[in-house]
Amino acid sequence: MFDSGFIQVKHLVKYFPVYSTGVLAKKQVGQVHAVDDITFNINKQETFALVGESGCGKTTTARLILNLIAPTSGEVIVDGENIFEKFNSSNKEEKLKIRRKMQMVFQNPYGSLDPRMTVSDIISEPFVIHGHLEKEKRSERVYELLKLVGLEEYHAERYPHEFSGGQRQRICIARALAVEPEFIVADEPVSSLDVSIRAQILNLMGDLQKNMGLTYLYISHDLSSVRQISQRVGVMYLGEIVELADTDELFDNPLHPYTQALIESVPIPDPKVKNIKARLKGEVPSPITPPAGCRFNPRCSKATGECSLKRPELKLVGKGHYLACT
Numbered sequence: 001m002f003d004s005g006f007i008q009v010k011h012l013v014k015y016f017p018v019y020s021t022g023v024l025a026k027k028q029v030g031q032v033h034a035v036d037d038i039t040f041n042i043n044k045q046e047t048f049a050l051v052g053e054s055g056c057g058k059t060t061t062a063r064l065i066l067n068l069i070a071p072t073s074g075e076v077i078v079d080g081e082n083i084f085e086k087f088n089s090s091n092k093e094e095k096l097k098i099r100r101k102m103q104m105v106f107q108n109p110y111g112s113l114d115p116r117m118t119v120s121d122i123i124s125e126p127f128v129i130h131g132h133l134e135k136e137k138r139s140e141r142v143y144e145l146l147k148l149v150g151l152e153e154y155h156a157e158r159y160p161h162e163f164s165g166g167q168r169q170r171i172c173i174a175r176a177l178a179v180e181p182e183f184i185v186a187d188e189p190v191s192s193l194d195v196s197i198r199a200q201i202l203n204l205m206g207d208l209q210k211n212m213g214l215t216y217l218y219i220s221h222d223l224s225s226v227r228q229i230s231q232r233v234g235v236m237y238l239g240e241i242v243e244l245a246d247t248d249e250l251f252d253n254p255l256h257p258y259t260q261a262l263i264e265s266v267p268i269p270d271p272k273v274k275n276i277k278a279r280l281k282g283e284v285p286s287p288i289t290p291p292a293g294c295r296f297n298p299r300c301s302k303a304t305g306e307c308s309l310k311r312p313e314l315k316l317v318g319k320g321h322y323l324a325c326t
Helices: 058-065 083-088 092-101 119-130 135-148 153-157 165-177 195-212 223-229 247-252 257-264
Strands: 007-019 028-042 047-051 073-078 102-105 183-187 215-219 232-237 240-246 315-318 321-323
Touching: 007 058, 028 058, 028 240, 047 058, 047 223, 058 073, 058 183, 058 215, 073 083, 083 092, 092 102, 092 119, 102 165, 119 135, 119 153, 119 165, 135 153, 135 165, 165 195, 195 215, 195 223, 215 223, 223 247, 232 247, 232 257, 240 247, 240 257
Parallel strands: 047 215, 047 232, 102 183, 183 215
Antiparallel strands: 007 028, 007 073, 232 240, 240 321, 315 321
C-alpha cells in the first residue's frame, strides 16, 4: 500500500517524552503519541491535504517529513531517497540538496519573518546558505520572486511590519521558492487571513503549481479551502489517519464517523438552510493515554464492543478510498 509516489511516508511514528517535575532529577513518566504509525503517499505535482482537529498530529507529520524534528521510527522516501538516512549522514552537500528540494510555508507570517531584516535580505538568505546563485544575480532574482508572488520591486527594501498579513504570506512563499523546490509544505497558510485574501493566496498557490510543477502538502482546518485546492485528502484523529480518498469522493461519500462529523460541521452560507451539525460527545482523549482499539470509539455514536478491543487498519474500501473503521 502506497509503495509509489514522489513522497512516501511509511509507518511514521513520533512520541514526545513526558517528564515528572522533580527537584533534583527528572523522570520520564509517559509519552505523547503525536504521530502513531501513519502511512500515505503524495504524487508528483499533486496537492495532498491533511485535515483534523487541533492536536491531531498534522503539523508534527509535516515537520517529520521535512526532518525539522527527528522521528521515533518510520521512513520518509522523497524521489526514491530515504531522507532520514541522508540527514543522519555527515555529508553536508547531501543535506543541502535535500533541503533545496523541500521547503515550508509556516502558519504564522508574523512570526516566521525576522523583523530586523528587509524583505530583500529575507529572500536572499537562502542564496547565501545554499550558494546556488551568483552574488551579482541575487538582487535581480529577488525582484523576480516578488513579482512572481504579486508584489512590487520597491517592497524589497521594506521590513515585515510594513506589510499586511496577506503580503507577509506572499513574502514567505517567495522565500520558499528562492531555492527552486519541488515540494512545499503549506501549514495552514491562510488561517490568519481575511476571507478575500485567502482566495488570493490559494489562487496564487494554484498558479505556481501549474507553472512550476510544484507538489504540495496542504494542512488546514478550513475544509472549504481543502476542497478548492487539493486532489486527495487524509483525515487525522489523535495521531492516526482514519480515512484517505480523492477530494470529491471524501466530501461526497465520507465513510468514517469522524470525517462525517467534520464535514457536517461546516457552516452553510444560507440563512434559510438549517445546518444539522453532527454532535460529537465528550472531549478529545489525551494523546498520552490514547484509548484502546479505535481511538475515536469513546466519542463515536456507532461504536460497538469490538471498537474498544481492536485497532482498525487503514484498508482499501473503494477506488483510491481508504478507511480505518471496524
